Amino acid sequence: MIYILKNKKMPWGSYGEMLWQGIYYFNKKKKQHCISRTAPFCPKIYRSQYDSQMPVVIVKEDVKNLIENHFTDLNFTEIYKEKIVKIDWQDWDLSADEPAIYPSGDMDAEEYIVHRKHSESLSEEMGKLYALIPDKEGYAYYDEKDNKEKLVKSTLSEKDIFVANSLKNQEIYVSEKMKSFLESNFQNEIYFESVILADPENIQEIKETFLRLDLLKEKSDKMTTKDWQNWHSLTRYAEQLIEGIDKLKTDHAKNKRRTKIESLLNQANEIYPLNYEDWMHGFWK
Numbered sequence: 001m002i003y004i005l006k007n008k009k010m011p012w013g014s015y016g017e018m019l020w021q022g023i024y025y026f027n028k029k030k031k032q033h034c035i036s037r038t039a040p041f042c043p044k045i046y047r048s049q050y051d052s053q054m055p056v057v058i059v060k061e062d063v064k065n066l067i068e069n070h071f072t073d074l075n076f077t078e079i080y081k082e083k084i085v086k087i088d089w090q091d092w093d094l095s096a097d098e099p100a101i102y103p104s105g106d107m108d109a110e111e112y113i114v115h116r117k118h119s120e121s122l123s124e125e126m127g128k129l130y131a132l133i134p135d136k137e138g139y140a141y142y143d144e145k146d147n148k149e150k151l152v153k154s155t156l157s158e159k160d161i162f163v164a165n166s167l168k169n170q171e172i173y174v175s176e177k178m179k180s181f182l183e184s185n186f187q188n189e190i191y192f193e194s195v196i197l198a199d200p201e202n203i204q205e206i207k208e209t210f211l212r213l214d215l216l217k218e219k220s221d222k223m224t225t226k227d228w229q230n231w232h233s234l235t236r237y238a239e240q241l242i243e244g245i246d247k248l249k250t251d252h253a254k255n256k257r258r259t260k261i262e263s264l265l266n267q268a269n270e271i272y273p274l275n276y277e278d279w280m281h282g283f284w285k
Helices: 014-021 061-070 120-126 176-186 203-222 225-243 251-271
Strands: 002-007 023-027 032-039 045-047 057-060 076-078 080-086 129-132 135-143 148-152 161-165 173-175 190-194
Touching: 002 014, 002 045, 002 176, 014 023, 014 045, 032 120, 045 190, 057 061, 061 129, 061 176, 080 120, 135 203, 173 176, 176 190, 225 251
Parallel strands: 032 080, 135 161
Antiparallel strands: 002 173, 002 190, 023 032, 045 057, 057 129, 076 129, 135 148, 161 173
């Protein structure tokens, strides 16, 4: 069996989630895993928030050591504590309909952290935090018939923790062995949901979709600011020429304009592959 690792269920929606997990991100420029969160309470183990970031499991140093004593081939790296702010929320009434304190500003959950001052003493008291970085393997797909996301069974190995290629939210998956170990030690911090395994008929189509996405990501990572500026300039110019083509009086002028539009879109596509949009219809294949 395979299971999804989930954080403890918190009240108050995104407010409760922010108090529990904080804000994690990977700084590509510095190649550094970073966290901003509340203190003095910090869970011993939890997963990072659901967003565009590749998810990780965040653990304290003693948890890291305990896991390493029972599992091999895991990738841990120390996290840079960018901002640690004081909110003693663990003493609030978790059964209340609303949190004891709402964030300031526009009341987004992030405001619990971003507008408060960093406390170095609380950061030191918290100790070291580590990111357990799951390997990526296998594929997840959405079964529209059952309205559920499933893992492609034949694309999985026997890893104890991993993330799958998915078009939906990035889940963290664990083996039966990892689930049993974590449940026996940290049942107050995390819980698990079972996963449906299947082998759909269109496995090759699923693989090709993610292969294309991987190639696009690789291309995107290599793009410079100048590349993107050039790409946007070419596509905007092409769209402007399309908008004005009906005002041209002769077929010769229109055909010349069409050739120009196609050339601009081809140039943009060479810089970074275009997604076909409605305004391109009849002007670019």
